Amino acid sequence: MDYKNKKIKGVLKQDYQFFSHGLEGVAAFETSISYIDGKDGILIYRGIPIGELAERSTYEETAYFLIYGSLPTKAELKKFSNDLENHISLDTEDIKWLKDFPVAAHPMDVLNTCVSLMSLSEGGDYEIGRESDLKAGIQIMGKMPSIIAAFDRIRKGKEPIPPDNKLSYAANFLWMLNGEKPKEKEARILDLCLILHAEHGVCASTFATLVTSSTMADVYSSIVSGIGTLKGYLHGGANEQVIRMLERIGAPENVEKYLNEATKKKEKIMGFGHRVYKALDPRARILKNYARDLTGKRDEVLFKTALKIEKFMEKKFGPKGIYPNVDFYSGFVYKALGIPTDMFTSIFAIARSAGWIAHILEYRESSRIFRPRGIYSGPVNVKYIPIKAR
Numbered sequence: 415m416d417y418k419n420k421k422i423k424g425v426l427k428q429d430y431q432f433f434s435h436g437l438e439g440v441a442a443f444e445t446s447i448s449y450i451d452g453k454d455g456i457l458i459y460r461g462i463p464i465g466e467l468a469e470r471s472t473y474e475e476t477a478y479f480l481i482y483g484s485l486p487t488k489a490e491l492k493k494f495s496n497d498l499e500n501h502i503s504l505d506t507e508d509i510k511w512l513k514d515f516p517v518a519a520h521p522m523d524v525l526n527t528c529v530s531l532m533s534l535s536e537g538g539d540y541e542i543g544r545e546s547d548l549k550a551g552i553q554i555m556g557k558m559p560s561i562i563a564a565f566d567r568i569r570k571g572k573e574p575i576p577p578d579n580k581l582s583y584a585a586n587f588l589w590m591l592n593g594e595k596p597k598e599k600e601a602r603i604l605d606l607c608l609i610l611h612a613e614h615g616v617c618a619s620t621f622a623t624l625v626t627s628s629t630m631a632d633v634y635s636s637i638v639s640g641i642g643t644l645k646g647y648l649h650g651g652a653n654e655q656v657i658r659m660l661e662r663i664g665a666p667e668n669v670e671k672y673l674n675e676a677t678k679k680k681e682k683i684m685g686f687g688h689r690v691y692k693a694l695d696p697r698a699r700i701l702k703n704y705a706r707d708l709t710g711k712r713d714e715v716l717f718k719t720a721l722k723i724e725k726f727m728e729k730k731f732g733p734k735g736i737y738p739n740v741d742f743y744s745g746f747v748y749k750a751l752g753i754p755t756d757m758f759t760s761i762f763a764i765a766r767s768a769g770w771i772a773h774i775l776e777y778r779e780s781s782r783i784f785r786p787r788g789i790y791s792g793p794v795n796v797k798y799i800p801i802k803a804r
């Protein structure tokens with residue numbers, strides 16, 4: 415475009431059909447994977463309310479449902495679980511990589527790097543299409559829990575534990591992490607957390623995955639984009655930051671002072687607010703009950719601090735539609751299961767891999783590259799000054 419002799423403001427805006435900061439309120443494609451009613455706090459996966467799936471399904475079944483579009487038969491579920499199991503083991507090369515990583519590395523960076531490493535085995539032969547995408551997606555889903563569990567053991571000076579293929583996906587993770595067979599209740603609770611985190615519409619990480627896959631990049635690259643995007647503390651990284659914030663506050667009696675100061679400075683309170691929900695996130699309601707049940711003596715003060723924060727926030731921000739989101743209470747559940755705080759966001763990523771894969775496959779069917787505009791507000795007609803003259 416020739417900008418010469420044109421007034422920039424007003425003229426350039428004609429180039430754009432629509433402007434929405436942060437794409438708020440914009441729909442860019444159709445999906446039948448999930449729906450959020452933000453006004454009434456409702457979330458459905460392919461038509462089924464999240465509470466019902468959390469109560470009655472398993473993570474493997476929910477993942478199948480999201481990815482393939484219908485609830486599996488017994489045989490389909492068995493095959494899908496076997497496919498995941500076939501990829502769960504780490505080979506000696508994977509373990510060698512993990513042993514070479516710095517022990518101080520963040521688990522999300524380990525996960526991201528390992529998914530990227532997995533793509534190397536394709537040797538540049540990846541053919542974009544449902545078959546390759548599914549194969550890669552299932553491989554990633556199968557390996558993610560093993561990577562995180564093995565990395566945690568290695569950084570603690572322990573040897574990784576091979577998976578036990580008699581265990582469920584969630585139970586296997588706890589076994590590989592802790593080296594003890596989890597109690598049925600513990601495995602079931604992690605399973606439930608994975609179901610609650612498996613899918614959430616066009617959140618930032620799913621959008622990032624789709625932006626990448628819309629260029630006809632492979633599933634590995636797309637999921638690497640998703641993991642990187644989930645890491646930020648405005649998205650999945652908030653679950654880790656909630657616990658860090660609670661530890662900084664220290665006790666219920668410090669809540670008011672902390673929050674008054676933080677909100678005066680316009681700081682965001684971790685675990686509150688959502689772009690879509692203007693009511694209580696239904697996942698937060700479920701997780702709060704489990705957090706209450708599971709939190710023992712050791713974290714009682716932290717839990718009471720959280721309850722006080724919720725009360726304060728409800729009074730001050732409830733009228734603005736700011737309520738606890740999925741990340742506010744999930745950390746208590748993970749803590750009770752013996753999962754280290756810096757691994758919380760990785761659990762979110764492991765669970766969300768199902769939603770990412772489902773969206774990649776769905777979007778491929780009517781794919782169009784994502785390519786929005788930025789409204790140019792810079793100068794025009796600037797003269798180039800040679801370096802010697804600057």
Ligand code: CMC
Nearest residue numbers: 647648649650652681682683684685686687688689739741
């Ligand atoms: N604490 C205090 N004020 C808040 C918060 C919060 N957590 N969230 C939103 N607000 C206020 C914000 O200051 C703004 O006020 P004003 O209109 O006076 O300027 C108003 O509410 C709208 O906020 P926004 O930042 O424009 O909202 P957004 O839709 O761009 O951001 C969000 C959504 C989730 C990034 C934001 O609520 C936030 O930063 N929350 C804290 C981080 C967090 O818990 N993230 C996890 C999100 S849920 C799980 C996930 O998807 O990963």
